[in-house]
Amino acid sequence: MNSLYIIRYDKIGLKGQNRSMFERRLCKNIKGQAPKEASCNIIRIQGRVLVEVDSEFEEEIEDALRRTPGIHSFSKATTVGKDIEALKEAGLKELQKNWDGKSPIEFRVSAKRSDKEYPIKSSEINQAVGDHIFQHYGNEFLKVNLKKPQLEIGLEIHYQRAMVHSKIERSLGGLPVGTAGDVLCLLSGGIDSPVAAFQMLRRGCRVHFIFFENRVFLGRAAYEKVLRLAKTLSKFQGFCILNVVPFTDIQVAIRDECRERNRVILYRRYMYRIAERLLNEKGYHGLINGECLGQVASQTLENMKVVNDVVECPVYRPLISMDKNDIVNIAKKIDTFDISSEDAPDCCSVFMPSRPATKAKTEFLLDDETRLDSEALIEKAISEMEVIKI
Amino acid sequence: MPSCELYLDHAATSPMRRSVAEKLCHYLLEYPFNSETVYEWGLISKRVLAEARTEILKKLNWNADLLFTSGGTESNNLAIHALKGKNKGVIWVSQTAHPSLIKPIKKLEDEGWQILDLPIASTGCVDLEAIKDFPEPNLVAIEWVNSEVGFIQPISTLSSWLKETYPSSKIVIDAVQGVGKIEMPAWKNVDAFSFSAHKFGGPIGTGGLAFRPPKQLNPLQLGGGQESGWRSGTIALANILCMKDALLESYKQANVATETYQVEGLFVRKEGVEYSSYLGLIDTRPVDGEVLLHQLEAKGIAMGLGSACQASRKKPSLTLQLLGFQGSEARQTLRMSWSPFTDMKEIEATIQTFKQLHQESSRYFK
Numbered sequence: 199m200n201s202l203y204i205i206r207y208d209k210i211g212l213k214g215q216n217r218s219m220f221e222r223r224l225c226k227n228i229k230g231q232a233p234k235e236a237s238c239n240i241i242r243i244q245g246r247v248l249v250e251v252d253s254e255f256e257e258e259i260e261d262a263l264r265r266t267p268g269i270h271s272f273s274k275a276t277t278v279g280k281d282i283e284a285l286k287e288a289g290l291k292e293l294q295k296n297w298d299g300k301s302p303i304e305f306r307v308s309a310k311r312s313d314k315e316y317p318i319k320s321s322e323i324n325q326a327v328g329d330h331i332f333q334h335y336g337n338e339f340l341k342v343n344l345k346k347p348q349l350e351i352g353l354e355i356h357y358q359r360a361m362v363h364s365k366i367e368r369s370l371g372g373l374p375v376g377t378a379g380d381v382l383c384l385l386s387g388g389i390d391s392p393v394a395a396f397q398m399l400r401r402g403c404r405v406h407f408i409f410f411e412n413r414v415f416l417g418r419a420a421y422e423k424v425l426r427l428a429k430t431l432s433k434f435q436g437f438c439i440l441n442v443v444p445f446t447d448i449q450v451a452i453r454d455e456c457r458e459r460n461r462v463i464l465y466r467r468y469m470y471r472i473a474e475r476l477l478n479e480k481g482y483h484g485l486i487n488g489e490c491l492g493q494v495a496s497q498t499l500e501n502m503k504v505v506n507d508v509v510e511c512p513v514y515r516p517l518i519s520m521d522k523n524d525i526v527n528i529a530k531k532i533d534t535f536d537i538s539s540e541d542a543p544d545c546c547s548v549f550m551p552s553r554p555a556t557k558a559k560t561e562f563l564l565d566d567e568t569r570l571d572s573e574a575l576i577e578k579a580i581s582e583m584e585v586i587k588i
Numbered sequence: 589m590p591s592c593e594l595y596l597d598h599a600a601t602s603p604m605r606r607s608v609a610e611k612l613c614h615y616l617l618e619y620p621f622n623s624e625t626v627y628e629w630g631l632i633s634k635r636v637l638a639e640a641r642t643e644i645l646k647k648l649n650w651n652a653d654l655l656f657t658s659g660g661t662e663s664n665n666l667a668i669h670a671l672k673g674k675n676k677g678v679i680w681v682s683q684t685a686h687p688s689l690i691k692p693i694k695k696l697e698d699e700g701w702q703i704l705d706l707p708i709a710s711t712g713c714v715d716l717e718a719i720k721d722f723p724e725p726n727l728v729a730i731e732w733v734n735s736e737v738g739f740i741q742p743i744s745t746l747s748s749w750l751k752e753t754y755p756s757s758k759i760v761i762d763a764v765q766g767v768g769k770i771e772m773p774a775w776k777n778v779d780a781f782s783f784s785a786h787k788f789g790g791p792i793g794t795g796g797l798a799f800r801p802p803k804q805l806n807p808l809q810l811g812g813g814q815e816s817g818w819r820s821g822t823i824a825l826a827n828i829l830c831m832k833d834a835l836l837e838s839y840k841q842a843n844v845a846t847e848t849y850q851v852e853g854l855f856v857r858k859e860g861v862e863y864s865s866y867l868g869l870i871d872t873r874p875v876d877g878e879v880l881l882h883q884l885e886a887k888g889i890a891m892g893l894g895s896a897c898q899a900s901r902k903k904p905s906l907t908l909q910l911l912g913f914q915g916s917e918a919r920q921t922l923r924m925s926w927s928p929f930t931d932m933k934e935i936e937a938t939i940q941t942f943k944q945l946h947q948e949s950s951r952y953f954k
Contacts, residue, residue, distance in 0.1 A: 417882040453952070548879060548952045 205247040208270035224374040231262035267400045268374030273363035280360045288362040289327035304343035309353040375435040378402030383486035387423040390488030392534040397516035410445035419542035442584040456566035459555040466505045474509040484512040495554040593888030599925035615826035640832045649772040652800040659795035660764040661688035663782030671758040682730035684907040711858040733765035738867035747777035768838040790834035794827040841928035867925040874953040877922045892923040
């Protein structure tokens, strides 16, 4: 037996000529998220996507629909005949499925017609189905409530078929991954950067990752965290690439040669330079980070500017104005919070300045950098980069 | 997984050698039965279990009971629970012991017991003079081989004195870091000691409690009544047989490998104290122990931070504080631990590597 799902999408209807591309991408993404062994039939009809799947895989497909960006909501539905008698009977059956027949319930019927040639108006369909239900059960327990019904019986009448459902589940919304191009996110293992990545992939980006690792001093605890974070985020976007750049040499050089209070800014300038090279090589469209204004010393307006100055590519900061609580809530919702919160050493004592600059000056940063063999350091880091397909 | 070229963290867990792992596999296939059943396969399993128990008891130099458990933590908890007695009284506990000995006792404080920390001499060991003024205890709990520094507590002296002075007091020993490596003394005045198979190359999740049971049955977990009612739960026969093999092999090798490792000045050692030949604390000041740990890791060498169970970064160990590592200095240590099977030449090479890394890293910590 097959189960049927009606998928509603967000905003895509507004995209004019791009619409077909968006819809095709959404279908492809749903197919990609669905369990491999489920033979999943995806049908595009006007304004909707339908998914037919073997009932055995209901749980898996619902889980997939919950984590596919671009889906606004979905409903498990049943195909019914299009004539009004069949709709009336379908409405009654849907009520029976959701009601014990003996306790009070408030309901409504909501018909939608995308088949504009259908001879009966939506409001008339609602009326007819409602009347049929009352004829059957009387009004002892049943009451219509148009504003806040306990049960909403939905009827959709399309050119190809009519369907009935009674539960609309909200999904992620946003746009299908792959419609907005590829970006590169600086992933640290903290709480913020995975949320930043999620925000961008929900707007249609495919997000790849770059992680700067000081393995020699800090071991692999952070690496393991980042690997798990990238895997967790890939639940929403299918595949992506995690690039792990060895960063010990650069950190040691900065630590040894440069002004102590500028260290963190300098680390970040080198991270950006390396990330931009990778971005250019791969043709990605921008860098993403989890910066949030004023959160730490490196995230002041002045410091974000002097870091940003070293690259030409766009840098997107989806969390820049958000409150930490809201970031944490999203992190919990997307299952990255617990991983991010795990203890991993940051070894402040060796590399962190005792008093980091909050308004680093470009002239001093440039002066610091003259003491480093920047090109050689960057080249070496990139050549030793580990590329992991997630 | 990247290969670990040299493993020097045997106090955390001592990896099972292939020969032992193959025996475990053999036992799992040979004795897949419940030793409490009454058909022949069950009866044979029961006999094999009894034989293993006898062999282990002999090797442990213990003439009372032996309960099989899931390991050191369970054994310590069970021993405290069983031996503390009914009437709320006094318990003496070693401050340098493993949390699985300290925490269950500290919890009793909330229930109205009086808990006294054993006084510690400057060596880290219990101060036998200072305890003479303590009130009579119901129970004394102390480790044998200290898991962080490796000093050996004077168990025989302490337990003899205790039984002479307070004949009805009980004494529980956490022997996890000693069993399988150091020959067991005949502890005539000890009431219970715990051990764990994975500290001497046996399977993780298996251990035991050598035990002189009190008359009143008072187990921690209830159920099918195995182990004379003291420890319900189906007997993990294959694990126990494997533990027995690991124990015998480890002791055999320990006796062959008479060449024990001592490096002048490398380990934190005090005069007049006995130390384990398998564990040493390295003073890495001023370098953060974890930085060195990762640098050694990059060279394929595994070494420990402190006792793995208390490797919380935020809380320096009391043992180390008592030995003169103040505040963050407690983090400036590493623990090197090995097994009777470790090649001493490899340790020698590691020491050289360590010294070099230590020297190179020192500049970051000035």
